[in-house]
């Protein structure tokens with residue numbers, strides 16, 4: 001950090017600032033007027049991207065309050081994480097509109113509550129984030145808080161987490 | 175330093191400070207306290223992390239893979255003829271290595287008189303232990319791959335003459351443990367199995383080995399626990415023990431426990447323990463109470 005700061009300070013002040021986006025031909029990303037989401041690079045959509053096989057039967061969907069409950073849990077998890085000083089830095093730079101939708105779809109698909117998952121797979125969606133074990137634990141705590149608020153029983157919470165825990169292999173990258 | 179040079183450097187150092195602060199704030203402190211609640215286990219009678227009586231593959235302290243964790247504990251066991259008190263500290267390094275120390279004090283009360291030691295004679299022992307996580311994670315990763323750890327416990331009985339008088343061959347000894355622990359989230363059940371290579375008589379309080387039996391033996395420690403909530407867990411443990419001494423029978427141990435994380439840093443454990451026969455006094459069943467602070 002100190003070296004970087006020193007390097008920044010040593011740059012001659014006379015040069016005009018470089019527009020790197022223009023330099024590399026980066027297009028400015030514009031939110032979709034209908035969905036409010038930023039575009040992402042093309043990928044193959046598949047339920048397999050959800051990273052887990054769904055539960056069978058309707059018990060888990062019921063325990064989570066159906067699609068309405070699941071949507072509130074997914075949204076709340078994202079909001080708690082955005083506001084969480086341990087995680088804010090990672091979440092800030094990303095599209096939370098899309099994340100709320102895709103996280104809902106993933107939860108809903110895994111809980112067998114009648115959704116398909118249209119997002120990316122876990123490895124490619126987290127690959128450049130540098131997520132560590134402590135970030136994963138913080139996210140789990142936020143998800144637990146969201147599930148508690150929706151009065152999901154603890155055994156059902158853990159059953160759901162049993163589908164997510166193995167994904168740590170794709171999410172924790174350092 | 176020259177005054178004017180200092181003055182000209184001051185803004186630079188201030189600028190450096192301002193630039194470096196926000197990024198540094200994102201880094202966790204060394205004592206990161208990021209481990210999931212209860213996944214550091216509770217302190218055992220040997221000062222290692224585990225379930226109270228059985229050692230688990232868990233690593234003490236609340237650190238994750240880049241941090242350092244600390245813990246301290248006090249344990250009391252009230253038995254019909256004896257009183258146990260132990261306390262100690264442990265350090266967890268990067269959720270990989272655990273180093274611990276515990277002091278055990280075993281009050282013989284009236285048994286002391288019967289054994290000719292004097293009323294309330296207390297047997298003391300120091301336990302220095304190290305544990306290395308070899309593979310796996312209690313919670314994450316392959317649901318069928320447990321967290322596996324290898325441990326060494328070096329025990330130094332501070333009353334070696336008494337141990338020898340009851341027939342022990344040594345006043346100190348070293349146990350080796352190999353543990354596998356997994357929380358099966360789908361059932362909220364944690365299972366632990368530990369193999370312990372040991373010569374210890376009554377965990378070492380009556381010394382190690384005997385004239386007739388001075389080999390390390392493999393003993394077994396098993397625990398099954400059910401997670402009631404993020405903060406509460408109940409469980410049962412069983413621990414087999416050698417039976418080396420000629421003058422007194424030694425029984426296997428078992429217990430039923432409940433642990434509760436009162437806060438993220440303070441966990442209390444209460445248990446009903448059956449320690450069987452100790453130095454010819456049978457049916458040593460009683461209460462176990464332990465408090466652990468962890469960061």
Ligand code: HEM
Nearest residue numbers: 090091094095102103106119120125135136139164167171
């Ligand atoms: C098992 C745990 C996790 C699951 C199931 C999960 C699930 C998801 C899903 C479904 C997406 C959307 C993928 C897409 O946009 O196509 C996503 C993206 C994201 N996740 Fe996770 N995640 C997990 C862990 C984490 C952790 C630990 C963090 C950070 C602390 C994190 C931060 C993010 C961020 C910032 C995005 C947005 C990525 C982007 O817009 O490019 N996730 N996650």
